Amino acid sequence: MSDPQNDTNLAASPNPADERRAQLAALIPEAFSEGKLDLAALKRALGESVVIEGGERYTLTWAGKSDAYTVLQTPSTATLRPERDKSVNFDQAQHVFIEGENLEVLKVLQKAYFGKVKLIYIDPPYNTGSDSFIYPDRFQESKEDYLKRINDLADDGTLMREGFFRKNSKESGHYHSNWLSMMLPRLYIARNLLREDGVIFVSCDDNEVHNLRCLMNEVFGEENRIECFVWKKSYGGGAKEKYAVTQHEYVLLFARSIEYVSALWLPPDSEAVQKYYKYKDEKVASRGPYRIKPLEATKSMDERENLVYPIPGPDGKDIMPKRQWWWSKARSYKALENNELVFLKSDDGYSVSYKQYLFDDEGNQRGAKPFSVIDGVYTQRGTSDLADLFDGKVVLQFPKPVDLLKKLILTGDDETRNGLYFDFFAGSGTSAQAILELNAEDNSARRFVCVQIPEPCDGDSEGAKAGFKTISEITRRRIAATIEKLERDADLAMSVPGNLGFKSFLLTPSNFKQWRGDGIDTPEQLAEQMQLFAKSEKEGATVEDMLYELLLRFGQELTTPIESMEMAGGNVFAIHDRKMLFVLESFTEAMIVPLVEMKPREIIAIDGVFNDSDMLKTNLDLQCRDAGIRFTCL
Structure with missing residues (x-):
């Protein structure tokens, strides 16, 4: 940054081209390489197909990169279904756990959580040669069709391990490419979710740290790199090592926009x-x-x-x-x-x-800048953290220590300590436990959203022996067990309302029918398709399922407080002090006047509540227009 006192160009007007370049770099950092605009990368980010011709430049590329962008830009038609029976304190809970494939989940959440997340921590597969992750290779078919085509969906709808969770062998010619293709779209959406002062921590080891750093430079912008922490994870071992004893892993830290991130500090433990x-x-x-x-x-x-x-x-x-x-x-x-x-x-x-x-004149607790080497928190501690909640059983191997996650969270935290925290490779749920305990310890209101795919537990694993079918079941149980532990501690239980609970959701197909124009060749086929859409909702869709899907569609968080109101023989759901209303069960003429008199900003209804009465629907529409209320009918 130039010094204004010594700047000889202060009298000159701003350069519009420089300003636009800066704006573009902030919006699409991956379109710049070594400070230069990469037109091919810009086109790719905007969804255009790119054929690179001649010319050499520094860039990260791999087999399948264009396909990875296609995966990113393919919209999801899925939704999230609430699971009250698997939740704790559902109605008051401010935390969220989601079971489902994380890329689909991120796409579903993107509108509701765009630019709202303070901190993201992820611990993705390290690509050691034995990790398993998903590589969809067709982009114009539904996820369900894709799963059936590759025989990954059993008759009861559960995922099967073989096929869907493929081993990414080092013998594969696309060993690194597969991993990068998996990471790119997830990191891209992660950046969209972050606040301007948001940060992301990503754990990795030597297998991919070099590629991960280059990839994050592309997605977040090299100027937004803050640190590459070295975590000393062990203090012994080495019997099986051929050369040196590996005792460390890495945690990369990037900012959404580094100019909005203040100096990092850690309070003393x-x-x-x-x-x-x-x-x-x-x-x-x-x-x-x-x-x-x-x-x-x-x-x-x-x-x-x-x-x-x-x-x-x-x-x-x-x-x-x-x-x-x-x-x-x-x-x-x-x-x-x-x-x-x-x-x-x-x-x-x-x-x-x-x-x-310990506290300065303004009441702020003293801290210190974090060291780039994280020492004193070892993998063995992570194992005992998990075993303590599962009657001494190690139901999942090599979980991260809770204290490591606490240290990272406090490093990226702000003074309010009430931000939103995401982990979409949740594993056993270490990050969720860390946030729950931190909130109880410092009486704060941090909120988490954790996502874990229902990856089957190996048949001979301790998790399977303990009765868990999937890792996501372990995650959910760990969150509940942490809450139970905190409730038993009278001092820690006196925390912020909503901390001791979580809402559980499941990634599922939409509750609403998707219009398909393909395969309609005759008037009879068109009539049949229109008959199917006499009601927009699918058979079996519950009111609560539809309500949460519409919350996400209209950009509302899953923890948004919902008010249920009886009105003139019908029922209406309201959010934001009744500024947004949802009509999902029934509707009568008598409801129009009280609805309009509430002066909401928007009313959303499904077509089925009007019982095929176009006159009733039109009347509500006209009344809303006269009152300046936005009316949407699905």
Whole structure:
């Protein structure tokens, strides 16, 4: 950034081209490579087919990249069905767990959560050669048709392991390409979900860290890279290693827009507070305990004459620094006046220290910048964290430690501690447990959305032996078990309302019929298709199922409070202080006036509530127009 005081072009008008370039880079960072506009990448981001001809430039490419963009740009017709029986405290819960394939889920959530997420953490497959993940290879067929075609959908509708979860073998010629094709669309939508000050953490190991960093540079923009943390995950081992003992993994941290991200900091943990902040004085109620730190500067500090001055000691004698003080004379004398200096006696006389309180003048807890190497939190701890909630059983191998996730969350957190947090490779649910516990510990209101595909548990795994059919069942049970644990602790249970609960959802086909124009060749076929659409909703669709699908379609979060109102013999659902109304069960002439008098911004109804009465529907439409209310009929 240029210095305005030394900028010789201050009198010049802004360059419109530069401004537009900056706007385009913020909107579509993947369209720029080494600061230059890549027209092929821009076209690809906009959904146009691209054929690269001649010319060499630095870029990340792989077999199937164009197909990955096609997958990204193919809309989803799926929805999320609420599962009250698998939820905890459904109506008040502010957390969400979703069972389903995460790319489809992200597409379904994108409108409702666009630009709202403070922090994303994901722990995707490491591509070790034994990982399994999905590669759809046709883009114009439904997910259900795709699953049936490759024999991945059993008769009862459950996913089968063989085929859908394919091993990505290192012997495959597209070993890295397959992994990148899987990651690209998910990272792209993840960026869309982040707030301007949002950040994303991605765990990985040496198998793909180089490719992941290049891919994230493309999706998020290289200028938005913050750090590549090295997590020391173990302190022993090595018997099976041929060369060096690998003890680390990586966590890449990128920002949505780095100019909106303030400096990172970590509050001291409880052990550090007890170890270092051991003293108390009359300010303990407002400033907390304090630690003692020398006021005399170290040799590494540049010499400054104004930092050499006497400080009166308790014996009346002036104390001079051997070199210089850290603080100015005015600041030191103010601290002396406020009883914030400490004089320590030795054989050579007195030395001067100052009190560093746990909380600053504004009540903010002190912290420190995180180190790029994360140490002291090991994989073994993650195993015990999980076993503690499952009667000592290790129902899933190698879960991340809860303390690691807490450290990352606190690193990317803001001072409000009430943001929205996403994890769409939820695994056993470590991130959910971390957020639930953090909320209870600091009485905060962070909210999570966790997504896990129903990947079958291996038949000989501890999870399968414990009765779990899928990993998503383990995830859901871990969240519930964490809530139960917190409820047993009277102190921690006194947390923000909605923290001790979660809404469970399942990825399913839409509750509404999808018009298909293909295969209609005769008037009879057209008439048959129109007859099928006499009602927009599918047979068996419940009112609650349709309500949550419409919430998502109209850009509303899954935890939006819903009010159910009886009105003139019918029922209406309202959100946002009755500014948006949903009519999904029945409708009568008597409901028109009270509906309009509520002065909502919008009324959404399904066609079936009018019982084939075009006059009733038209009357409501006209009344809404006269009142300036938007009316939508599905």
